[in-house]
Amino acid sequence: MNVSDFDYDLPSHFIAQTPLEERDASRLMRLDRRSGAVSHHVFTEIEEMLAPNDVLVLNNTRVIPARLRARKAKTGGAVEILLLKQLNDRCWRALVGGRNVRKGTRLEFAGYGFSCVILEELAGAQRVIEFSRALDRQILAELGEMPLPPYISAELVNDERYQTVYSKIEGSAAAPTAGLHFTPELLLKLRQTGIKLATCTLHIGLDTFQPVTVESVCEHKIHSEYARLDKESAAVINAGKRAGGRIIAVGTTSARTLETAGILNRGGDPGDPPLKHEARLRQAVTAFEANTELFIRPGYEWRVVDAMITNFHLPRSTLLMMLSAFAGRERLLNAYEMAKESGYRFYSFGDAMFVC
Numbered sequence: 001m002n003v004s005d006f007d008y009d010l011p012s013h014f015i016a017q018t019p020l021e022e023r024d025a026s027r028l029m030r031l032d033r034r035s036g037a038v039s040h041h042v043f044t045e046i047e048e049m050l051a052p053n054d055v056l057v058l059n060n061t062r063v064i065p066a067r068l069r070a071r072k073a074k075t076g077g078a079v080e081i082l083l084l085k086q087l088n089d090r091c092w093r094a095l096v097g098g099r100n101v102r103k104g105t106r107l108e109f110a111g112y113g114f115s116c117v118i119l120e121e122l123a124g125a126q127r128v129i130e131f132s133r134a135l136d137r138q139i140l141a142e143l144g145e146m147p148l149p150p151y152i153s154a155e156l157v158n159d160e161r162y163q164t165v166y167s168k169i170e171g172s173a174a175a176p177t178a179g180l181h182f183t184p185e186l187l188l189k190l191r192q193t194g195i196k197l198a199t200c201t202l203h204i205g206l207d208t209f210q211p212v213t214v215e216s217v218c219e220h221k222i223h224s225e226y227a228r229l230d231k232e233s234a235a236v237i238n239a240g241k242r243a244g245g246r247i248i249a250v251g252t253t254s255a256r257t258l259e260t261a262g263i264l265n266r267g268g269d270p271g272d273p274p275l276k277h278e279a280r281l282r283q284a285v286t287a288f289e290a291n292t293e294l295f296i297r298p299g300y301e302w303r304v305v306d307a308m309i310t311n312f313h314l315p316r317s318t319l320l321m322m323l324s325a326f327a328g329r330e331r332l333l334n335a336y337e338m339a340k341e342s343g344y345r346f347y348s349f350g351d352a353m354f355v356c
Contacts, residue, residue, distance in 0.1 A: 006321055238285060265286040
């Protein structure tokens with residue numbers, strides 16, 4: 001299967017540049033992944049599509065102000081840094097934009113009294129950088145900017161609009177955008193109607209910003225991302241499955257975490273005492289904390305996720321491949337064409353889909 005099989009045309013006017021005034025006022029397309037049937041709604045109507053014992057799984061990662069602007073110490077040339085993953089107190093893996101930013105290059109941050117040096121050159125624009133001292137939360141808050149995706153050119157007036165209302169664990173380079181549609185009031189209302197809520201953590205990293213450049217899907221190397229599912233949420237998910245409820249991933253990041261937990265459950269987690277085979281069969285997921293390299297694409301056997309709330313994704317992206325594995329490529333791309341015909345807003349600040 002080729003990457004070109006996941007291409008579609010999207011004129012730029014479909015790309016949402018700003019969030020709506022009300023988070024839950026976005027449109028919602030419901031796609032039946034078995035029949036391909038499509039219906040059109042507003043997001044608040046998600047309540048009518050859920051049932052008691054269904055479990056919504058929310059990614060509680062929080063975006064850090066990961067975009068930094070620096071100057072080369074020798075020439076004064078402008079450099080932009082996008083922090084991707086903290087390696088230790090002072091070292092980070094990052095995307096670095098600028099001319100000839102090679103190993104040994106020292107970068108300075110005017111007015112902050114510290115600098116960084118390029119320790120290692122990785123693939124493409126990736127670098128390992130070491131700061132002269134720990135890059136703590138206070139410095140990041142003062143120096144860093146919200147790392148909006150490159151297709152958003154409008155200024156974000158309120159940084160919290162690129163955070164979910166339930167964001168908690170700092171460490172992500174991008175927001176889990178399917179969750180941007182929820183409000184505290186809507187979540188409370190869902191809980192009062194018997195919908196269960198569980199959380200996971202997946203810190204979104206490099207693949208959000210990296211295009212798929214190979215021709216064949218199977219040749220693409222997906223990068224690892226930190227993921228965690230705690231015992232309390234695993235218990236909620238397993239109880240929901242036993243009660244006949246659906247496990248509904250809020251976003252592709254939650255789906256990736258859940259499926260990783262399902263695979264580990266079937267094979268056993270090397271970090272935990274082994275479970276008996278019968279015990280594993282009685283539960284859908286196991287708690288874990290690890291980096292995941294799971295690449296979900298057509299042909300994948302789904303173990304945990306029964307439905308998914310998601311946004312509309314970029315052409316030729318791994319996220320579009322994941323949704324194609326869940327709903328079928330032709331059904332999904334047909335739904336995308338219908339979304340364009342109906343004037344849906346695409347990408348991070350755009351409208352939502354409920355694939356069930």
